[in-house]
Amino acid sequence: MSDRVADKVLAALAAVKHVPRESISLDSALADLRVDSLDTITLLFELEEHFHLTLPDDVVRSLRTVRQIVEAIERSLAAPGPAPAATSD
């Protein structure tokens, strides 16, 4: 698993939930973090913009843990097709 993707996901999730990043781990369940549907679409918006990708709605609906988000992004980045580098914000 890439640290680059994991770091960004953890940072973005911490920002969306306004909690310290240390309080979130890759194995955290989104439900335990009280990530609701609006948090999810806000988080995915941030991550899709950052990594220049689009995750299908059915993939997004299946996400239950932080690790699953990281893996979904990595799968999308590894998929064939144009995959420009992430922005450096």
Next chain:
Amino acid sequence: MICALGSNVAGCWKELAAGRPGIRRLKAVDPALLRFSNAAEVTGFAPEEHFEPSRQDLLDRFAQFALVAAREAVRDSGVEFTNALRDSTAVVTGCCLGGQTAEDAEFEILYRQGRNRVHPLTIPRTMANAGASMLSMEFGLRGPAFTLSTACSSSSHAIGLAFQMVRSGAAEMALAGGSEAPFSYGLLKAWEAMRVISTDTCRPFSRDRKGMILGEGAAMVLLEPWEAAQARGARIHGEIVGFGMSSDAHHITQPAAEGAALAIAAALRDAGLAREAIGYINAHGTGTLGNDTTETRAIRQVFGAHADRLALSSTKSLHGHALGAAGALEAAATLLALREGVIPPTANYTERDPECDLDVVPNTARALRVECALSNSFAFGGLNAVLAFRAHPA
């Protein structure tokens, strides 16, 4: 009544009763720019056939729909407005978005084309009360007139408040309903970002449902006391007998069964109806994962064992989710179902969802004469409105 199914009541009813969805490939915006490609748009609508060029300049598509539907309602009612009646006739419209198409077009000029001025009629075209104001002017109606905006419940609230005004005597008559025309690029991108739009079609209560399909249009009803309608020999389609409202006080987009149940119970109480009197419910039934299970739970909560004996269908599977016009289109569909003794189906249904285990009249309309029916509207923001109707004895 105007929507993806037709441009008048007869045309819309024909499709509702046949269970033929008006969901097609999106035309107003290039689907290549979006994550979804289907919509329930009004097709073949030529504004110039309905409005003089000078009037057309003033009207966004949503206000055009409002006028077209209202003209049909007034014509059909056979009412002749005297000056006294005009002074005491209310106009209440529901609208979620206002003149979205006009706004988007003008802001595109500003932001993308880099010009520094927009059309001088942008404000009158985009204001959400343009529909109510245009209806008032069209028919010279000078009684209470306003527009309310409660997202997907807007026009159910509008019809409900108009009903209360007529019942209380605050207005002698009321022209009420709602209209919406949401197909602008900016707004479709906003819906796309919400991730609630289906990538194929709208399958309410079906296990494989993927979300809603946006629709557009308008429906208007003319309300007056039963005795007055009978006395003037009006063509009566049915009776509104109750109206219930509630708020979830829960979440800005996630529905709560308790709030929906409160509104349903309030409508029954207002109508003085036992729950066993209800034979049909026109569901809010958006086809989203959240709504359909929550609505099922709410219906079970209120109706208990009777929930398994009533028919439930979502006509959004046919005319799409017309947002601020949805409640009015569904009120019209409910009245027509009562009048014709035919329940329009929940179309596009493929697979039973154990969490949506009511009789959803899948795919095929059902000949069924019921005495009383409800129309549910449960908006984003948790604002609920439920109308109760009784069939006009034939």
